[in-house]
Amino acid sequence: MSTLTSAEVPVTPLRRVGTAGVFLLTLAAVVLLAAVHVTQGNADVGALDLLSGVLGGSDEGARVLLASRLPRLLAAVAVGAALGAAGSLMQSIARNPMASPDTLAVSAGAYLAVAAAAAFGLSLPLALSGGLALFGGLAAAALVLALSGGGRTGTTRLILAGSATALALGSLTNLVMILFEEATHGLFAWGSGSLVQSDLNAVAQLGPLIVACLLAAMLVGPKVDILGLGDDTAAVLGVNVRRLRLGLTVLAVVLSAAAVTIAGPIGFVGLCAPVIVRLLPKSIPGLHRNRSLLPLSALTGAIIVIGSDILLRALLGAQAGVDVPPGVVTTLLGAGVMIWLARRYRDAGPTRQPPAVRTVAARSRRAYLVIVAVCLTLLAAALVLGMLGGDRWLLTGDVANWLQGRTGRALTFVLDQRYPRVLAAVLAGAALAVAGAAVQAVCRNPLAEPGVLGVTAGAGVGAIALLAFVPLAGVWSMSAVAFAGALAAFAVVYGLSWRGGLNSDRLVLIGVAVQAACTAVTILIIVKSNPWNTAMALTWLSGSTYGRVPVQLIPVALALVVSIPLLAWLRRDLDLLSLNEDTPRVLGVPLEPVRLAALGASVLLTSTAVSAVGVVGFVGLIAPHAARALVGARHSRVLPVAVLLGAVLVSLADTLGRTVIAPAQVPAGLVTALIGTPYFVWLLWRSRAR
Structure with missing residues (x-):
């Protein structure tokens, strides 16, 4: 994909804020949305009741906060951060702004693995469930990247390969749910994500894994920046391209699998978050280097998931937070971003040629x-x-x-x-x-x-x-x-x-x-x-x-x-x-x-x-x-x-x-x-x- 075709980026106040200021503003947005998020729910408990519960004055407020609203909020933060970071890594690997856990069928592969386990009545502990999701996501991503030449042979090929693989995996998942309807009851809505959490176990166990993957990806940030210059240039500068790309792919899939294990496949967060961050002015020093881009994408992903959940319950009522998967909102948002990218970007050079498939000469x-x-x-x-x-x-x-x-x-x-x-x-x-x-x-x-x-x-x-x-x-x-x-x-x-x-x-x-x-x-x-x-x-x-x-x-x-x-x-x-x-x-x-x-x-x-x-x-x-x-x-x-x-x-x-x-x-x-x-x-x- 070529760079944006627009002319000079106009002067904005963000240019004078600097990278640290952008981080602080993004973090403040997360905190503000989190404060709004915990006030929503089915229980008749308002913001003052929750505050009283935190201060020890209301047992009901403390109980609602700890049993329902805090687990849901932390799940939204963890899932958003994991998907945002995974999308940023995948886009860096493929050098393609449309790469994400969805377009690479990672979420579909993880979803199939979880559904298959449920169909056979396997009640797995969280660690094994996450490992199963990791295996499914990794297999799907490997197939899509192999078919699309690592995503570098053109956006159309990447999207077609990912869409076809996701369709096939989705068909298998639907087949499993049709044949084992009782064992997989509830997985249909969960297939678009569910932030409903009964406790903090999932976030407590997988949260450290998400943080570790983020830190590992940030450590190799300078090498990822060099990789963006091209494989040949990176190799000349001493980067082992194949090993780096493999390691980043594993990290991205681990992050995606962790998100699926916590809340199911929440669509297109990994596409939207890095794209939004890349729209920030390039004149801010260091903002578009991967050591800044990655954590900013994680915070932006958290904003997208929390904001989608707030919007869903504000428009459709508190019960919608249980019935309607938040992935519906994020997918609609992601579709809009994808349309924007398709209209604004274009492939360059020979990659713009459609996939060539040989046909026979005219028969007699x-x-x-x-x-x-x-x-x-x-x-x-x-x-x-x-x-x-x-x-x-x-x-x-x-x-x-x-x-x-x-x-x-x-x-x-x-x-x-x-x-x-x-x-x-x-x-x-x-x-x-x-x-x-x-x-x-x-x-x-x-x-x-x-x-x-x-x-x-x-x-x-x-x-x-x-x-x-x-x-x-x-x-x-x-x-x-x-x-x-x-x-x-x-x-x-x-x-x-x-x-x-x-x-x-x-x-x-x-x-x-x-x-x-x-x-x-x-x-x-x-x-x-x-x-x-x-x-x-x-x-x-x-x-x-x-x-x-x-x-x-x-x-x-x-x-x-x-x-x-x-x-x-x-x-x-x-x-x-x-x-x-x-x-x-x-x-x-x-x-x-x-x-x-x-x-x-x-x-x-x-x-x-x-x-x-x-x-x-x-x-x-x-x-x-x-x-x-x-x-x-x-x-x-x-x-x-x-x-x-x-x-x-x-x-x-x-x-x-x-x-x-x-x-x-x-x-x-x-x-x-x-x-x-x-x-x-x-x-x-x-x-x-x-």
């Missing part, structure tokens, strides 16, 4: 027709397998008799329930594949898909809101609301991405930020409307065909009928658009109308697919890329093959999900995520090598 017409025939055969086989498979396996003769109306009541009931599910999976897979092909052409990035533009999450917000507040709403209402949510998310992403033109990298980065914000809103809706029915919400957010009826298939079928001819008509423009920015202009292609038409079709297809089967990930990534690998890059051939491959993928995922652990079921979206993640990892690794 005969080879193309053979591939289409094979895909049609696979789709027919997937349809048959979908009708036969389930908690009760049937024979092809049973299906033939059912088609002729000659089956008994039991078989008729089973197949009447099964065929809408099979068709829903096929139609949704086809819709998501076409949407992915359109998005990849517009973004000129074979690793993009509708989900990274916020469209899928926006549709999910609309659908979950309708399910929560109008549970008896009809199919058309669901489709309309999902489309409205997807359209609103797309409008925000497109509008914020426009700065004298549409930059594909900026579009992806802002889309990921809007996706995170929509996910936070979805969690807020769920925990406020029906916190006890998280299985329903998780099933929907994981993509499921359970309980589908024929009328629910009509919107997605109509969307396909409208969108496929439109994109087929634009096929040559999409071919040119996927090359570069200049060629279409030279050849007279109206860029903005074509982009809007293609992305509008993608929004329509994605929203109707979400209304039909919920949120299904990776299909829009895998199917178009696999189609290009089979038939070349021409959209006249990519679109039909992608339609068939998407339909096959979701159909097989749905069948596998309802047969592998029958009578229990795995949502189709989780299966596609588990299938898609290795493929995505392979794509990133292959393009990294190239």
